[in-house]
Amino acid sequence: MTSSNSRLFFTYIVIVIAVMISMGLIIIPLISGNEKIIASFALISGLIVFLVLIYNIFEKYMKPVRSAALVADELVKGNYKARTYVNYYGDAGKLSHSINVLARSLQEMVIQEKIQASQLRTVIDNMESGVMFINDKGYVHLVNRKFLNMFGKQSNDYIGYLYYDVIDQVKIHNAVQEAFLYEEKVKNSFVFSMEIEKKYFEIVGAPIFNEKHDLKGVVLVFHDITEHKRIxxxxxxxxxxxxxxxxxxxxxxxxxxxxxxxxxxxxxxxxxxxxxxxxxxxxxxxxxxxxxxxxxxxxKDEMTLKYEHISLPQFLQDILPIVEQQANNKSIQFITSIDSDTEMEGDPDRLKQVFLNLLNNAINYTPQNGEVHLIVKEEQEVVRVIVTDTGIGIPEDMQKRIFERFFRVDRARSRNTGGTGLGLAIVKHIVEAHHGTIKVISKLNHGSTFEITFPKK
Ligand SMILES: Nc1ncnc2c1ncn2[C@@H]1O[C@H](COP(=O)(O)OP(=O)(O)OP(=O)(O)O)[C@@H](O)[C@H]1O
Ligand SMILES: [Mg+2]
Incomplete structure (x- = not known):
């Protein structure tokens, strides 16, 4: 009930009371004796009954309706937490109850909606592809986390802007325009040059329609295909x-x-x-x-190692004579230091390849009268294998690449030694299949050290 209505209601009450009092003041002087007392009593009782009636009407109908109206106003404003008192009777009580039920349902709906929206947001944010939604006016409405990771900006830099103001790539513009124009899915790919590296993306633009089949916007999905390109x-x-x-x-x-x-x-x-x-x-x-x-x-993914328990000093007895002979032929001193009782789990055939490749390299790339060392150390968790030589060394900028297939520092020289450039690639594969690590430290014209660690189990 509005305040002007209630003001009117109170005005009526005042008028009625004033009329009753004036009637009393007019009628009572005109009569006398017992009738006067009876008339006064009747008038006062009438007034009291009237006031009680008014009080009841106010408490039971006007107050609840007023409170319900206030709550309805709050609901309209979106405050679904508003509630009215429910201790009323009759129709007013029903009204209050219904208003509260309505408010509770609305609040529940809003909570559900929020949960759903946040679930949807989580799904979109955790997608493996970048997503951007552009509405039918060309404004960016949504970008997901992956998209921001890909292009390295904040969502504020995109949302609410026209797509062609915030995206530079012409191929993306084309995809958006084609999706709008032909109203069907389009595919495109483009290169995005980051500060340090080039990234390749495939982009799919799909138009979005409502139930009436009106075009509502375009969803762009970005797949990072840099890894595919590299492979x-x-x-x-x-x-x-x-x-x-x-x-x-x-x-x-x-x-x-x-x-x-x-x-x-x-x-x-x-x-x-x-x-x-x-x-x-x-x-x-x-x-x-x-x-x-x-x-x-x-x-091959299914490459399986035939694990065996290996005692390294015993295992190396088969390999060392071959290497010693090669070293002797080149007058190279071959010195070994192998911890006795060193044991590990591994595939003996594969490990033989590792030792032979590394030791062959050390001898091949060390001039006459040089030295080659083989050190095998047992540590708490790992077995450490070190192959050091006093040979030609590897230039620093090439050290990263020597494990690549066919990579040779000096093609001509390596070819003369019969090298194919695959040895270290094979070594690295085998070491990693054993869950080990390999690294190289080398100084040009001073020598190289290859260090491998194998977990014992
Ligand atoms: N101990 C070393 N000292 C100096 N250079 C080395 C050493 N080991 C490897 N290299 C360099 O790394 C390159 C790659 O070695 P890798 O063993 O893979 O191939 P390769 O020895 O040329 O041929 P192969 O496949 O027959 O072993 C070699 O060509 C050589 O230039
Ligand atoms: Mg080699």
């Missing part, structure tokens, strides 16, 4: 490298065979020399194919 590039490089590596020995074998057939085989010296070259080249070819097969076996 694709690696594969291309790998194929190019393999072809190149195979071409060299094949060309030389073919060349020398042709020369021999063209008459060089009549000359015994030439024949011996060329056949030796052909043999060496075919050995290289064989080594290359063997290493490639080895790598592809290691790279």
């Amino acid at each position: 694709e590039q690696m594969r291309k490089d790998f194929v190019a490298n393999v072809s190149h590596e195979l071409k060299t020995p094949i060309t030389s074998i073919r060349g020398f065979a042709e020369t021999l057939l063209d008459g060089a085989m009549e000359n015994e010296d030439l024949r011996n020399e060329f056949l030796t070259i052909i043999l060496k080249e075919s050995e290289r070819l064989q080594a290359l194919v063997y290493d490639l097969l080895e790598l592809s076996k290691l790279e």
